[in-house]
Amino acid sequence: MDWFHAAVLGLIQGLTEFLPVSSSAHLRVFSALLGWDDPGAAFTAVTQLGTESAVLIYFRRDIAAIVSTWIRSLWTPALRRDRNARMGWFVIVGTLPIAILGKLFQTTIETQLRDLRIIGTTLILFGVILAVADRTRAIRGARGIDSLTFPHALVYGAAQSLALIPGVSRSGGTISAGLFLGYSREAAARYSFLLAVPAVLASGILELFKIGEGPAPAWGPTILATLIAFAVGYAAIAWFLKYISHHSFLPFVIYRILLGVLIIGLVTAGVLAPNAGAVHQPPHPGQGRREWFLKTPSGLQEPFSAARPCWT
Numbered sequence: 196m197d198w199f200h201a202a203v204l205g206l207i208q209g210l211t212e213f214l215p216v217s218s219s220a221h222l223r224v225f226s227a228l229l230g231w232d233d234p235g236a237a238f239t240a241v242t243q244l245g246t247e248s249a250v251l252i253y254f255r256r257d258i259a260a261i262v263s264t265w266i267r268s269l270w271t272p273a274l275r276r277d278r279n280a281r282m283g284w285f286v287i288v289g290t291l292p293i294a295i296l297g298k299l300f301q302t303t304i305e306t307q308l309r310d311l312r313i314i315g316t317t318l319i320l321f322g323v324i325l326a327v328a329d330r331t332r333a334i335r336g337a338r339g340i341d342s343l344t345f346p347h348a349l350v351y352g353a354a355q356s357l358a359l360i361p362g363v364s365r366s367g368g369t370i371s372a373g374l375f376l377g378y379s380r381e382a383a384a385r386y387s388f389l390l391a392v393p394a395v396l397a398s399g400i401l402e403l404f405k406i407g408e409g410p411a412p413a414w415g416p417t418i419l420a421t422l423i424a425f426a427v428g429y430a431a432i433a434w435f436l437k438y439i440s441h442h443s444f445l446p447f448v449i450y451r452i453l454l455g456v457l458i459i460g461l462v463t464a465g466v467l468a469p470n471a472g473a474v475h476q477p478p479h480p481g482q483g484r485r486e487w488f489l490k491t492p493s494g495l496q497e498p499f500s501a502a503r504p505c506w507t
Contacts, residue, residue, distance in 0.1 A: 196231075196232070196234065196238075196413070196416045196417075197416065198415070198416055198419060200226075200231055200416065201415075201416030201417065201419045201420040202419060202420065202423055203225075203229075204222055204225075204226070204234055204238070204242070204420050205242060205245070205419060205420030205421065205422070205423030205424045205427070206423055206424075206427055207221050207222060207225055208221075208222060208239075208242045208243070208245070208246060208420065208423075208424040208427075208428070209245070209246055209249075209423060209424040209425070209426065209427025209428040209430075209431060210427055210431055212243065212246040212365075212366075212424070212428055212431070213246070213366055213388065213428065213431050213432050213435050214364075214366065214431065214435060214447060215325055215364045215366050215367030215370055215371075215444060215447050215451075216318075216364055216367065216447055216450060216451055216454075217314075217317075217318065217358075217361060217362050217363060217364035217365075217367065217451075218239070218243070218246075218364075219236075219239050219358075219361040219362075220314045220317070220318060220361045220362040220364075222234050222238070222239050222242075223239075223309055223311070223314060223361055224311065224314060224454070224458060227311060227467055227471040228461075228467070233309060233471075236304065236309070236402065237402040237405035238417060238420070240395075240398045240399045240401075240402035241399050241402050241403055241417055241421060242417070242420045242421045242424045243395045243398070243399050243424070244395070244396065244399035244400075244421055245420070245421035245422060245423070245424035245425035245428060246395075246424050246425065246428035247391065247392060247395040247396055247399070248425050249425050249426075249428035249429035249431075249432060250388050250389075250391065250392060250428075250432065251392065252429065253429060253432050253433070254388065254389065257389070258389070258392070260279045261279045261280075261282050261283050261286070261389075262283065263279075264277050264279035264280045264283065265279065265280045265282075265283025265284070267280075268280035268283075278341055281343075282340075282343070282389070284345070284348075285343050285345065285348040285386075285390075286348075286389055286390055286392070286393065287393075288345055288348045288349055288352065289348040289349065289351045289352035289355065289390045290352060290355075290390065290393045290394050291349075291352060292349070292352040292353045292355065292356040293352065293355050293356040293358075293359065293394045294394065294397070296356045296359060297356070297359055297394075297398065300359065304359050304360075308359070308360050308361060309361055309470070310469045310470060311458055311461075311462050311467060311468075311469050311470070311471065312458075312459065312462055312469050313360065313361070313362065314361050314362040314455075314458060315362070315454075315455040315456070315457075315458035315459040315462070316362070316455065316459070317360055317361070317362030317363050317455075318362045318451045318452070318454055318455030318458070319451065319452050319455035319456065319459075321357075321362070321363050321364060321367055321368065321371070321451070322367075322447070322448045322449075322450075322451030322452045322455065323448070323452070324371050325367050325370070325371045325444050325447065325448055325451075326444070326445065326448040328370075328371040328372075328374035328375050329371075329374055329380075329443055329444045329445070329448075331374075331375070332374040332377075332379075332380070336377075337377060337378060337379035337382070338376070338377045338378040338379065338382060339378075339379065339382050340378070340382040340385055340386055342378070342382075343386060347376050350372050350376060351369050351372050351373060351386060351387070351390055352390070353372075354368040354369045354371065354372035355368060355369050355387075355390060355391070355394065362455070365387070365391055365395075366384065366387050366388070366391075367447075367451075369383070369386070369387035369390060369391075370383045370384055370387050370444075373386065373387065380439045380440070380444075381436065381439065381440055384435070384436060384439055385436075388432070
């Protein structure tokens with residue numbers, strides 16, 4: 196990956212991470228459309244550290260209050276009913292599903308689920324789900340974020356875990372769940388952003404060790420993309436929260452469906468291969484080495500050279 200590619204992908208990551216359109220799908224799809232290699236799950240996770248840093252700064256007062264109150268509540272019983280202490284537990288409970296499923300299905304997530312046909316389908320399907328959730332949301336008496344409960348936090352967490360599939364969208368899935376549960380758009384989005392913090396930070400830190408090895412991009416371009424994602428992501432948070440306070444999610448729904456139809460159409464027509472770009476091939480039985488291949492436009496696979504092979 197060169198510097199220009201990294202800058203473009205960092206811009207895409209920053210623009211799409213907090214919108215209900217799936218940043219991982221956009222990194223995967225636009226790389227394929229532009230004829231670039233798939234940046235891979237490691238690059239996606241690390242650049243999300245940039246956008247999540249934007250969340251930490253934008254919600255710094257809320258997060259500081261939640262963390263400090265939750266820690267003090269561990270030995271101060273009187274604080275355990277405080278809204279910030281309870282929010283700390285809600286974030287922990289909501290993080291459990293994605294932590295468990297992400298560990299169990301890590302290989303599948305990094306390989307098979309990056310198929311463009313799956314991405315196109317999930318963009319359309321979860322776009323329709325978002326439309327239904329927004330259409331049926333509670334207009335009067337909508338729940339605020341203070342109404343959150345442990346069962347609802349778990350439902351939010353289950354919805355967030357679906358975002359392990361590129362095309363679902365972390366914010367889109369959790370916001371849809373919140374709307375179905377009767378929360379306002381603002382409350383659903385706010386908890387969605389807070390809920391993502393531990394999962395994204397943990398994933399990004401773990402994937403840091405893969406940068407610069409095998410087919411993963413080098414450190415320099417990855418850092419550039421992460422910095423751009425941070426700056427653009429901060430602006431995107433401010434704009435998105437202001438936008439949804441007065442508008443519906445319909446424009447995002449239409450965009451998701453059109454993009455999904457375009458992707459499926461291009462794959463069906465043979466313009467794009469389902470696994471266009473770098474494809475991870477699992478080792479043959481009895482072998483410990485993982486080999487990486489680059490799928491060419493003609494569908495042939497050529498070895499992808501790597502400075503250091505990965506071993507299982």
